[in-house]
Amino acid sequence: MKPVAFEHATAATLDEARALLTTGAKPMAGGQSLGPMLNLRLVRPERLVDIKRVPGLRGFTETETHLTLGAATTHAEIEDGRVPDVTNGLMRHVAGGIAYRAVRNRGTLGGSLAHADPAADWPSVMAALGATILTSGGRRLPADGFLRAPFTTALEPGEIITAVEIPRQPPGARWGYCKINRKIGEFAKAIGIATPTRLLAGAVEGPPTLLDRVEDIPARLPWLDPAAQRLAAIAVTRAQAMRDS
Amino acid sequence: MITLTVNGEARDIAAPARTHLADALREHCGLTGTHLGCEQGVCGACTVLVDGQPMRSCLIYAHEAAGMEVTTIEGLDEDPVAAALRDAFNRHHALQCGYCTPGMMVTARDIVTRLGAVDEDRIRAELAGNLCRCTGYRGIVRAIAEVAATRPALPAPAPRPVVAAPAAPPPVAVAPAAALTNRLEHAETLALAPDAAWAILSDPARAVACLPGARLLHREGEAIAGEIRVALGPLAARFAGEGTLRFDAATRTGELRGRGAEGANAAEGEVIWRVEPDGEGSRLHLDIGWRLTGPLAQFSRPSLVRGVVAGLAADFARNLEGAARGQAPPPAPGLWSLLRRLVRGWFSRRA
Numbered sequence: 001m002k003p004v005a006f007e008h009a010t011a012a013t014l015d016e017a018r019a020l021l022t023t024g025a026k027p028m029a030g031g032q033s034l035g036p037m038l039n040l041r042l043v044r045p046e047r048l049v050d051i052k053r054v055p056g057l058r059g060f061t062e063t064e065t066h067l068t069l070g071a072a073t074t075h076a077e078i079e080d081g082r083v084p085d086v087t088n089g090l091m092r093h094v095a096g097g098i099a100y101r102a103v104r105n106r107g108t109l110g111g112s113l114a115h116a117d118p119a120a121d122w123p124s125v126m127a128a129l130g131a132t133i134l135t136s137g138g139r140r141l142p143a144d145g146f147l148r149a150p151f152t153t154a155l156e157p158g159e160i161i162t163a164v165e166i167p168r169q170p171p172g173a174r175w176g177y178c179k180i181n182r183k184i185g186e187f188a189k190a191i192g193i194a195t196p197t198r199l200l201a202g203a204v205e206g207p208p209t210l211l212d213r214v215e216d217i218p219a220r221l222p223w224l225d226p227a228a229q230r231l232a233a234i235a236v237t238r239a240q241a242m243r244d245s
Numbered sequence: 246m247i248t249l250t251v252n253g254e255a256r257d258i259a260a261p262a263r264t265h266l267a268d269a270l271r272e273h274c275g276l277t278g279t280h281l282g283c284e285q286g287v288c289g290a291c292t293v294l295v296d297g298q299p300m301r302s303c304l305i306y307a308h309e310a311a312g313m314e315v316t317t318i319e320g321l322d323e324d325p326v327a328a329a330l331r332d333a334f335n336r337h338h339a340l341q342c343g344y345c346t347p348g349m350m351v352t353a354r355d356i357v358t359r360l361g362a363v364d365e366d367r368i369r370a371e372l373a374g375n376l377c378r379c380t381g382y383r384g385i386v387r388a389i390a391e392v393a394a395t396r397p398a399l400p401a402p403a404p405r406p407v408v409a410a411p412a413a414p415p416p417v418a419v420a421p422a423a424a425l426t427n428r429l430e431h432a433e434t435l436a437l438a439p440d441a442a443w444a445i446l447s448d449p450a451r452a453v454a455c456l457p458g459a460r461l462l463h464r465e466g467e468a469i470a471g472e473i474r475v476a477l478g479p480l481a482a483r484f485a486g487e488g489t490l491r492f493d494a495a496t497r498t499g500e501l502r503g504r505g506a507e508g509a510n511a512a513e514g515e516v517i518w519r520v521e522p523d524g525e526g527s528r529l530h531l532d533i534g535w536r537l538t539g540p541l542a543q544f545s546r547p548s549l550v551r552g553v554v555a556g557l558a559a560d561f562a563r564n565l566e567g568a569a570r571g572q573a574p575p576p577a578p579g580l581w582s583l584l585r586r587l588v589r590g591w592f593s594r595r596a
Contacts, residue, residue: 001509002268004263032286101299
């Protein structure tokens with residue numbers, strides 16, 4: 001199916017993006033999640049604002065404590081190690097498991113976070129890593145809590161993600177990641193993440209949720225039906241086992 | 246007017262902004278080797294090279310591709326890797342109807358050039374984004390493996406933690422056969438006596454007023470017509486529909502069955518509600534069944550629908566309690582109506 005008629009605008013600067021993102025406009029980076037929704041006419045914007053060429057949304061800076069990745073960094077760039085990894089391989093592993101290579105070549109880290117599909121990988125991973133999301137409004141938003149409800153984030157109207165600040169994991173710090181889906185590249189049915197200090201259940205139809213113990217899942221995810229709670233518990237248990245093996 | 250390079254040749258394309266690259270290639274450049282299957286990024290038939298990288302041409306708009314270099318299957322005639330793959334595809338019976346083949350060739354070429362000699366498991370994983378309905382993939386995998394084996398392997402990747410075996414979802418109990426493909430049950434506690442709750446629930450005008458986004462348009466006997474607007478972030482839909490409404494006061498049970506449409510999307514469904522005493526108050530049980538057809542169904546994510554229904558039901562219950570106290574439907578919106586207000590007109594003019 002074809003999308004509704006819309007106007008296409010390319011923002012060359014952040015100020016231009018701000019000016020173009022008026023009522024009825026939708027920002028787009030890689031468009032790999034938004035594209036299907038547009039083509040199915042589930043989303044019908046009046047204007048699409050292409051933000052991926054805005055300077056500052058690409059590239060990275062590295063300090064002793066953090067890596068700051070531009071929001072328009074693609075999944076494939078992370079998968080291939082074309083940007084530094086400060087997570088002992090966790091982010092490269094996750095990136096390689098997102099959708100398909102043709103999608104990873106175009107889809108972006110910031111776009112995935114802003115789209116806020118609970119089944120996506122990055123909202124869960126960034127919450128588990130304690131990352132910080134930097135925005136065009138000059139705000140610093142903790143990744144934990146950024147996804148408020150399906151497809152709904154802490155961003156204000158017209159505000160876009162510019163970069164993600166990822167804390168450097170200690171050398172040798174182990175991790176585990178388990179994504180349950182029916183077929184490679186499909187939407188996740190459950191995501192479990194284990195870092196040295198945190199457990200997280202993701203793809204839970206709502207915000208990714210940090211846990212102290214796997215047993216807390218029924219109490220912390222009361223909106224999930226029992227079968228989905230079991231799936232979340234399996235994912236977190238496997239992630240824990242992978243970390244500790 | 247936009248300009249892009251297609252198979253080494255500069256092309257000026259005058260196409261509306263909503264034209265995706267695949268349509269621009271097929272309709273405006275006459276390059277029909279790029280095939281369209283699903284137009285939602287799943288089937289892989291439209292995969293082309295953009296600046297040398299495989300991408301879905303159905304998920305890039307032509308205007309985004311301005312200034313980029315696009316290579317389609319037609320542009321791979323002289324490419325040596327593609328030539329080796331064509332030969333191997335031929336010998337291993339790696340195509341039958343040929344519909345998926347242009348996308349398969351682009352992906353196969355990427356596997357061979359990017360990964361070198363890789364094993365069958367990796368080839369199958371990399372091929373997950375290209376669907377073939379004829380061959381069963383065996384011939385395709387063999388053809389790619391043969392060509393890949395002649396390529397030097399890339400340097401070994403950095404060591405990674407041991408990867409756990411991929412987890413399969415646990416077996417799902419077989420649901421009883423039902424005409425409606427999706428079902429869910431939901432219960433809300435009401436701080437209202439059963440009779441007080443029923444007084445509102447058995448009055449369609451008052452009950453509908455408690456449901457965020459819903460409007461009752463017409464009622465005559467059991468026949469009822471109305472509409473509901475639902476929004477979830479950038480997703481927004483307004484379903485208008487008609488159906489039948491029945492009540493049984495003795496069991497405090499109501500039934501609404503109906504169908505509705507929104508553009509190319511159609512929905513049919515039923516809601517059965519029942520009020521039971523629960524301590525000082527009561528308990529509202531909802532049993533909901535639905536079936537969607539059209540694009541929305543292709544995107545159907547029943548688990549997300551569950552979340553929406555739970556949110557709507559909670560708002561409905563609170564509004565019902567308010568209505569029993571004589572309050573108008575809330576000026577202070579609940580979470581879900583707040584979200585709807587937030588995204589109204591921002592993401593979608595239909596919201």
